[in-house]
Amino acid sequence: MxxxxxxxxxxxxxxxxxxxxxxxxxxxxxxxxxxxxxxxxxxTSAVAELPADHLAFQRPADGRTLSFDSSTVTTAQERTWAGAPGVTDAALLGVAPNRLASGSTQLPVTLLGALPGSFVAPAALRSDRVVVLGPQLLETAGVAPGQTVVVGGHELRVAAGQQDTSFNHVPAAWVALATWDQLQGRTGEGTGPHGTVVALRTATGADLSAGDAAAGTTTVSRTGAFAAIGSYxxxxxxxxxxxxxxxxxxxxxxxxxxxxxxxxxxxxxxxxxxxxxxxxxxxxxxxxxxxxxxxxxxxxxxxxxxxxxxxxxxxxxxxxxxxxxxxxxxxxxxxxxxxxxxxxxxxxxxxxxxxxxxxx
Amino acid sequence: MNPSLELTDVTLVHPDGDGTVTALDEVTLRVDPGELVVVTGPSGSGKSSLLAVAGLLQRPGSGAVRIDGTDTAALSPRERATVRRERIGFVFQQSNLVPSLDAVDQLLLAAHLAGHRPARQRERAAALLAQVGLGPASRRRPHQLSGGQRQRVAIARALMNSPQLLLVDEPTSALDAQRSVAVAELLAEVTREHGVATVLVTHDEHLVRYADRHLAMTDGRLGELAALA
Incomplete structure (x- = not known):
């Protein structure tokens, strides 16, 4: 030097x-x-913060890539995954854009649908008539826990979530899977509710390929699923x-x-x-x-x-x-x-x- | 006592177009400690090639080069660099000082290259600069010095690591007559005082009077003209 x-x-x-x-x-x-x-x-934060390690998508048609927009999975597929060796938890997760209205305020939201009590659902999601909003979204919407908002024509009571997440640049709100399924125009009668993906929590050595073959899905890691988000x-x-x-x-x-x-x-x-x-x-x-x-x-x-x-x-x-x-x-x-x-x-x-x- | 420099039947041939040119033709030279040898000759006669071979910058095609008794033929490039750092001092044609360094740092750089801690060499550097008459200018950079002062710094730098051999290449080519004399006198003085063997190559015949021996080069051959000491 x-x-x-x-x-x-x-x-x-x-x-x-x-x-x-x-x-x-x-x-x-x-x-x-x-x-x-x-x-x-x-x-991606809505996906990144999920307590799941893998997500199973509807197997895409030949030449198509995985996408949250085009994937639909059934309760039957979720049950197949729940019974697969090495899978400790499986739960349907719905992901779809919608709008939330509170008085004159209208906000675009990504609605995440989960069965109340399932491992992916936030603790505040306790019934079908509740929408869970994070602190920042509560403030933006100008509502408080206990008040009602309108989501896709359904009046839902607001519950406070622990954190704000977003999906495809749109803030995320949680609703019960049955409500989410209805908002997609389905009743779930006979077959049970649908979702966008099956969220999985797996143990070491789980055979995901065998699970995919049995359920007719394509499974990727949680971070690997980011690529299935439109603009990401x-x-x-x-x-x-x-x-x-x-x-x-x-x-x-x-x-x-x-x-x-x-x-x-x-x-x-x-x-x-x-x-x-x-x-x-x-x-x-x-x-x-x-x-x-x-x-x-x-x-x-x-x-x-x-x-x-x-x-x-x-x-x-x-x-x-x-x-x-x-x-x-x-x-x-x-x-x-x-x-x-x-x-x-x-x-x-x-x-x-x-x-x-x-x-x- | 070993001669500081001993060349024996040294031949150096350069490629030149389709042919070759003999830069050094069976040159034999011995220079003892404290001796100043001046080599004169026309351009292209082989003077710089003599310095290149004596300074271990170039290997001869044949013949032996010994520095202070050590045969350099088998030395690796790294070992040759070590010999240059520790036993040989160079004074170049236009001083070739490093532009970013002041006079003291020019000398400390030489010490640093030889593995000495510069901080411990400041006293010696200051003493050498004082000896060459540049004590007050020791913090000046090359562009703040005259041509003669730059050559004095270069001489002090060459002496910094107490070399056995001092190789001086056309030291007065960019200087006027008065400064040339001063530089030549200084070289003669440091050769005696430091007991270093000095080989000075030059076009300037006026420098011959400071030599202990005067040699002439013509077409790569070295001949002794007069014994002056």
């Missing part, structure tokens, strides 16, 4: 500019990560692509900077090699320079993005967590260092003999 620190001080304008570029890239990556996580939470895959894919491109740009920019810097220093490097500096020493020194620039730039960028995210969190879905701050910061640092490493490889080709007059 002897030379690295002094070079940084001497060319602080150039290195400062580079650190600013790294800060800007890190800022963008952290903001995107926070937004992506926030949007993902808005799309498209949003997540787009934001991940932009993030990936920014990481690539970061590596290229840092690599280009240190390529130019190394070329500019070639005569000095030749002198240092003539004086006995090894290639390893010079590479380590250059990487230390890159490390300082990247560390300063990425930390400043991540702090600024976190601050902006916390300020904007009230109006946009922005999630601040180690995964949306420390991870992108570390990846930016890592790919930047990789770019610098590629750039400073040329130090190995510097010939110390060029330090002598005849070769200059």
């Amino acid at each position: 002897f030379l690295a620190i002094r070079d940084l001080r001497f060319a602080r304008g150039r290195f400062g500019l580079m650190a600013a570029v790294v800060a800007l890239l890190t800022f963008l990556v952290v903001v995107l990560s926070g937004l992506a996580a926030g949007l993902a939470a808005q799309s 895959s498209a949003e997540n894919g787009s934001l991940s692509l932009i993030r990936g491109l920014l990481f690539g740009v970061g590596a290229l920019v840092v690599g280009a900077f240190f390529t130019v810097w190394t070329i500019q220093r070639t005569p000095d490097l030749a002198v240092l090699k003539a004086m006995g500096a090894t290639t390893g020493y010079l590479v380590r020194d250059s990487l230390a320079q890159a490390g300082v620039v990247l560390a300063v730039g990425s930390i400043v960028g991540a702090l600024a993005a976190t601050g902006v995210g916390l300020l904007a969190g009230a109006t946009v879905p922005f999630l601040v967590s180690p995964a949306t701050t420390v991870v992108p910061l570390s990846v930016t640092f890592g790919v930047g260092l990789l770019g610098a490493l590629v750039a400073v490889r040329s130090i190995a080709t510097v010939d110390p003999i060029t330090a002598l007059g005849a070769a200059r």
